[in-house]
Structure formats: C-alpha cells, structure tokens
Amino acid sequence: MITRLDLRGRTLSNRELVAALPRAAVDVDAATHLVTPILDAVRTQGAAALRDLAERFDGVRPVHLRVPPEALAGVLAGLAPEVRAALEEAIRRVRAVHVAQRPADFRVELAPGAVVRQRWVAVGRVGLYVPGGLAVYPSSVVMNVVAAQEAGVPSLAVASPPQRENGGLPNATVLAACALLGVDEVYAVGGAQAIAMFAYGAVGSEPIDGAWLCEPVDVITGPGNVYVAAAKRLVRGIVGIDSEAGPTEIAILADAGADPVHVAADLVSQAEHDPMAAAVLVTDSVELAGAVEAKLKDRVEGTRHAARVLIALSGPQSAIVLVDDLEQGLAVVDAYGAEHLEIQTVGAAALAERVRSAGAIFVGPYSPVSLGDYMAGSNHVLPTGGCAHFSSGLGVHSFVKAVQVIEYDSAALAEVADRIVALANAEDLPAHGEAVRARF
Template structure:
C-alpha cells in the first residue's frame, strides 16, 4: 500500500534528500489561471458575483451572504453538549498558549535624549477562512480566531462555504464555533471568492446586503484547497497572508521502541484529510517498518474514509523511509520539513531538540498530531510543502506589526550631526544631511 524508500548506506546532502523524499505535487501555478478571473469578477461584481460563483461551485446562491445573528445563536443552541464542551476546552487551551506569545514593547536609550521605542501593534481587520469541502473544520475557526483575538485585532470576519444542506449557510458547527468565540461577522462564501471578498471588499446589493457587504481586511489567514492557495498568492501584497497552505503532511521519526499500532494510526489520521495528504515514516528499524505497513493495511481498510486514505497512502507523496540510524533520520526529517513531525524514539525530547525544520513537533507516544489538531493548545495552521524551513505556524505574530518609534532631543541629534552629514554626502544624498544640519542654523 505504501512505498518504501531505502536510504541505508547512502550519505546524502540536503539537495539529494529533497530529490528522493516524497512530496505532493501542488499545482498552484495552474490554479492561478483558474482563480484570476474569479478574483476579478468579485472585485467588480461584489455580492452579485459572489452569489453567481456560489451557485456554480457550491450548488446554491445564498440568500444571506452575511450570516444572520439568529442563525449563529440557533447553531450554538443546537450543538451537542460533548462537542460544545470540546470546543470550549480547545478555546481555553489555545487562548492560554497564544496569550503567552505576545511580545513585550521595550525602550532602548542609546544616549541621553536618544530613545527608540519598539511597539507591537495589531492589524485593524482580518479575514479568517474555514474550509468546508471534504471535511468541516470548526477547530480551524478556533485556531484562527483565538490567535487574532489574543493579538488584539479589533475587527474579525470569518468566511466558510455555503452548504446546500444548510439552506445556503455554512455548516452549523462552524457557525456555533463563531458564536462561542463572539464573532458575529460571518459570511457564507467559500474558496477563492472568499479570499477576493476579504482582499478587495465587496459592494452589496441594496435590497439584500446593504450598501457594503464586506469591508477590505489587512490580513487573510486559514487553510484551504489549491484554489484558496492560488488566490492568496494573487492578493499577497494587497493584504498580508499566513501562507499558501498545501495538502497536510505527517512525518514520524521512530525507532524500534515505537508502537507500530500508534504509528499506523497516526499516519492514517492525516491521510484521512485528503487524497493528496502525505504520510511518511522515517525509521532505522526494518522490523518496525514491516509492522507498521501491516497495521496500516489492516486499519486503513476498516476506517470510514478508507478510499480517501488508500489513495493518500498509495500516492507518491507517502512513504516508509529506511535509514541507518536516528542521526540519519534527523537529517532526513530536517530536510523534509514536515508540517507535523512526531518523534517516537528513545529519549524523544533530546531528539526533538535537534529538529530545526518542522511546523510543529509532537514528542513521545502520547502526543499524537490529533491532539495538536484540537486541544493541545498549539495552533494547527502550520507551514506545508517544506516551507517549515523558513515559515512558522499561525500565532499572534501573524496579526502584529513591529513599529519603531524614534524620539531624539535637540542635543541628542546635534551630537550626531557631523557624522550623519558625512555618511549622507558619501551616499551622494546631500539633502539628507542638510535636513539635519539645517536645524541648527
């Protein structure tokens, strides 16, 4: 079911490893050509365009693009007690972790009267996307909204696809999660068109939506399919984005002490997301590799989404990778840069401390990725496709701007005048120097 890649006896550098390791091919470049006219249509057509696109792709043109407050309340009232308790616990834990991420302002006094203040200022408005395709993700609502709220963002809007089975509104659990979080600006808009609405704003049709349906935002975050990723690419620069999220990935670095059943379950859990999801085991134990392969075969056929899981595990993006030892395994997972990385080895904490490229690291047999997806307190919006080499998971920093505030007195500036003029003249920008010297004549 899942391919093997044998790297034993081979000493490969990062470039060579990237050539042999599995990775899903994500056609964002191709999707850009499909998405570009959709973005233009929304920018020019506003609410009418959003309804037309929804009818084409979602099979329904929502009567209410902005979800009525009554629908949010009704969805929350209809939530089963255990699901509500789970979402409330997730919110509590994610809020604690993200509140602790807030950076402190600080002041640096360089000389008497020479002060630079470092300030962290939240963006004023964000658009948060919650997918609703193969699966529905109220957990993503929690991850995005809590991070923005803890950053101090005053304006939050959520968009999720309209559902035919819900009268053109987003999935009820999405709406309930918004209600739990106190978000009342929610739109029944999906895919690339939601990204366009957030980036450009959307004029309303007066009889249904008022003069303005949605004001433009400063930052757009949230996972989505390849078309959402392509739309984010096109609007980047008009707004900030978190990332061009691709298919989900799990890598497990394990030795002979790992439980084959645990590893198999975790590989399947991520394969459940999408036929393009990547599940990778890196191990120095042939026995564990064989045991995991056997368990995967048994468990995958019995799981609810067995067809989807089988396609993901059989795809070129998934593999069991054999290495000589854990040292070699570390080189492999650091080169791979997985969205989710599990360490199931002897002294897993020490091994995890040597990982430098992963979206999130799950240490030991009792910290599965599923915990992080819901209630670990960490954020599950993470860099994919190897972007963990330079990108971070979603957090309060995605919604903050670092601003330096410079305050010099007359004496503090005068002390630097000759040196500023000298450097400005050396750069052939004499007016820069005169802007300083001229203050003292």
C-alpha cells in the first residue's frame, strides 16, 4: 500500500536528500498551454466567456455569475445549527490569531531632522478563490476572508465553482460561510477562469442586476488544482498571488513512542483530499513503521473515500522513510519542507523549534493537522511542493505592503550632501548629486 524508503546508514547532501524524497509530480508548465486560451477568452470576452467556460468545465451554465443577495441570505438561514456553530467558532479563533499578526509601523530618527518611517498599508482589493472539486471548502472561505479583513482590505470578492446540484451557484455551505463573514460579492466562477476574472476584471449583462462588472483585484489568494496554479503563474505581475498551490501533503516525524493509530489516521486524513495528496512518515523505529502499515490497511478499508486514499498512499508521492535517529529525521523533514509537519516524538516541542522549513508545525499527539484545517486558529492555506523553504502560509502579511516615508530638513540633508555626491559620481550618475546641490 505504501512504499518504504530506507535512508539508514546513508550520508546525503541536501541536494541528494531532496532528490531522494517522495514528491507529487505536478507539471504546471504543461498546464499553462491549456490555461492561456482560457485567460485570453476571459480578458477579451468577459462574462460571456465565463458562462461558456462554466458550461464546458462545470457542466452548468450559471444564470447569475454574481450570487444574488437573497441567495446568500437564504443559505445562511437554512444552514444546519451545528455547522453554523462550528463555523462561528472557527471564525472567532482564526480572527484572534490574525489580529495578532498585524505588523507594527516604526519610526527611526537617524539624526536631528532626519526621519525614516515605515507604515503598513493594506492592498485595495483582493480576489479570494475557494475550490470546489472533490470536496467543498467553507473552511477556506474563513481562512482567506478573515486574513484579508484583519489586514484592513477595503474591497474583497470570493469566487467558487458553480454546482449543477445547486442551480449553478457555488456550494451552499461555501455561500453560507461568505454570508457569516459579511461578504456580499461572491461569484459562481471556478478554475483558471476565476483567476482571469480577478486579474483582468470582467464585464457583462446580468438579467437581475442590469449592468454587471467584476473589477480587477490587486492580490489573488486561495488554493486550487494545477490549472488554477498555472493561471496564477501567468497573471503574476499583473496581480500579486499568494503561491502556486499544489497537492496537499503531510509529513510526520515520529519515534517509537508514537501511537500508530494516530499516525495512520493522520496520514489517511490528508490522503482523502486527492489521489495526488502526499503522505510521508519519517521514523527511526522499524516497529512503528510496521505497526502503521498494519493500521493503514484497516483504516483505508473503512474510510468513505477509500479509492482515492489508496491511490494517494500507493503513489510515488507517499512513503515511510526510515532514518537512523531523530537528528537525521529532522534533516529529512527540513529538506522535504512539508505543507503540514506533525512531530510526535519525545521532546517534540524542542524539535519543532529547530525546524526551518514547514508551512505549519503540529506538536504532539493532540495537535493533528485536522485541528489546523478547521479550529486551531492558524491559517490552513499553506505552501506546498517544497515552497515552505522560501514562503509562508496565508496571513495578514499576504494582504499588506510596506511603504517607507522619508522626511529630512535642510540641515539633515546638508549633513550628508557630500556623501551623496560622492556615491552619485562613483556610479556615473552626476545629476543625482546635482539634485542635492541645487538645494543649497
């Protein structure tokens, strides 16, 4: 069901280690050739193209590309009480964490009359994408919207694929989550075409609203499939993006003391997302490896999405990796740079402080990834495919930009004038120095 990779007794460079570890093969470059005409169609044809593409890819031609206000109110009124309570608690927790993420402005006085300040400014408008393929993700609405709201973004829109079973509107629970958060600009648009709509804007005619317009955004965030990733790559530079999200992944660093039931359950929980989902166990215990393999068989047979879980666990992106000790295990998980990293070892908290590359770290046996998906308060939109080596998960920082403000008086500028002239001449840009001299 799941392969073993034995790294015991081997000394590998970081490059060799990265090459040896399992990883889902996602060819974003190949997808760009399919996505480019979609982007062009939306850019030139607007809403008409969005309806055509929905019919082609989603099997339904939406009557309303923008979800009517009464539809949002209706799904919220009909939301099951236990689901509403769970969403409200998730919102409360995520908001509390993201309030604390707000970066602080600063002011530095370098000399009398020489001041540099930095202030953080929210972008003006964001487009938040919520996927709707094998599963639906109201939790992703919470993660994207709360982060943008706490950053102070004044205008935000959500897009999610139209569902044939919901009359061409997005999933009802996704819409209810939008309504709970006060989001009234929601579009029944999915896939690469949603990314194009956000990047270029789209104009058309809506039978209920008269003139209809989706204004372009400044930043696009949210996970999606390889076509969404390819679209985000193509529009990057026109807009900002959070990342090119790939298949979800979990890595678990565990020792002999870990409970194999917990480990197997957590591997299966990620594998149920997608047949390309990656599930990796790194352990120095052959006994634990064997016990987890046995528990996986039982759990896969009993889970609802057994077929896709089995494909994910059997694929080249998943493995049990045997290491000599936890030091080697730490090097392995750092090289892997997992979207989600669980540490179920003796001294897990101390090991977690030494990890450099992970989207989010879950410490101890009672911090499963499922907690972070819904209720931990952390954000579950995280870097995949090794991008944790250089990027962070979604947060307030994804929606703000730093603006430096420079204010010198005459005496403060005069103090450094000769040095500015010297550097300007050294770079053969004499007019730079002359612009300073002209003030005296």
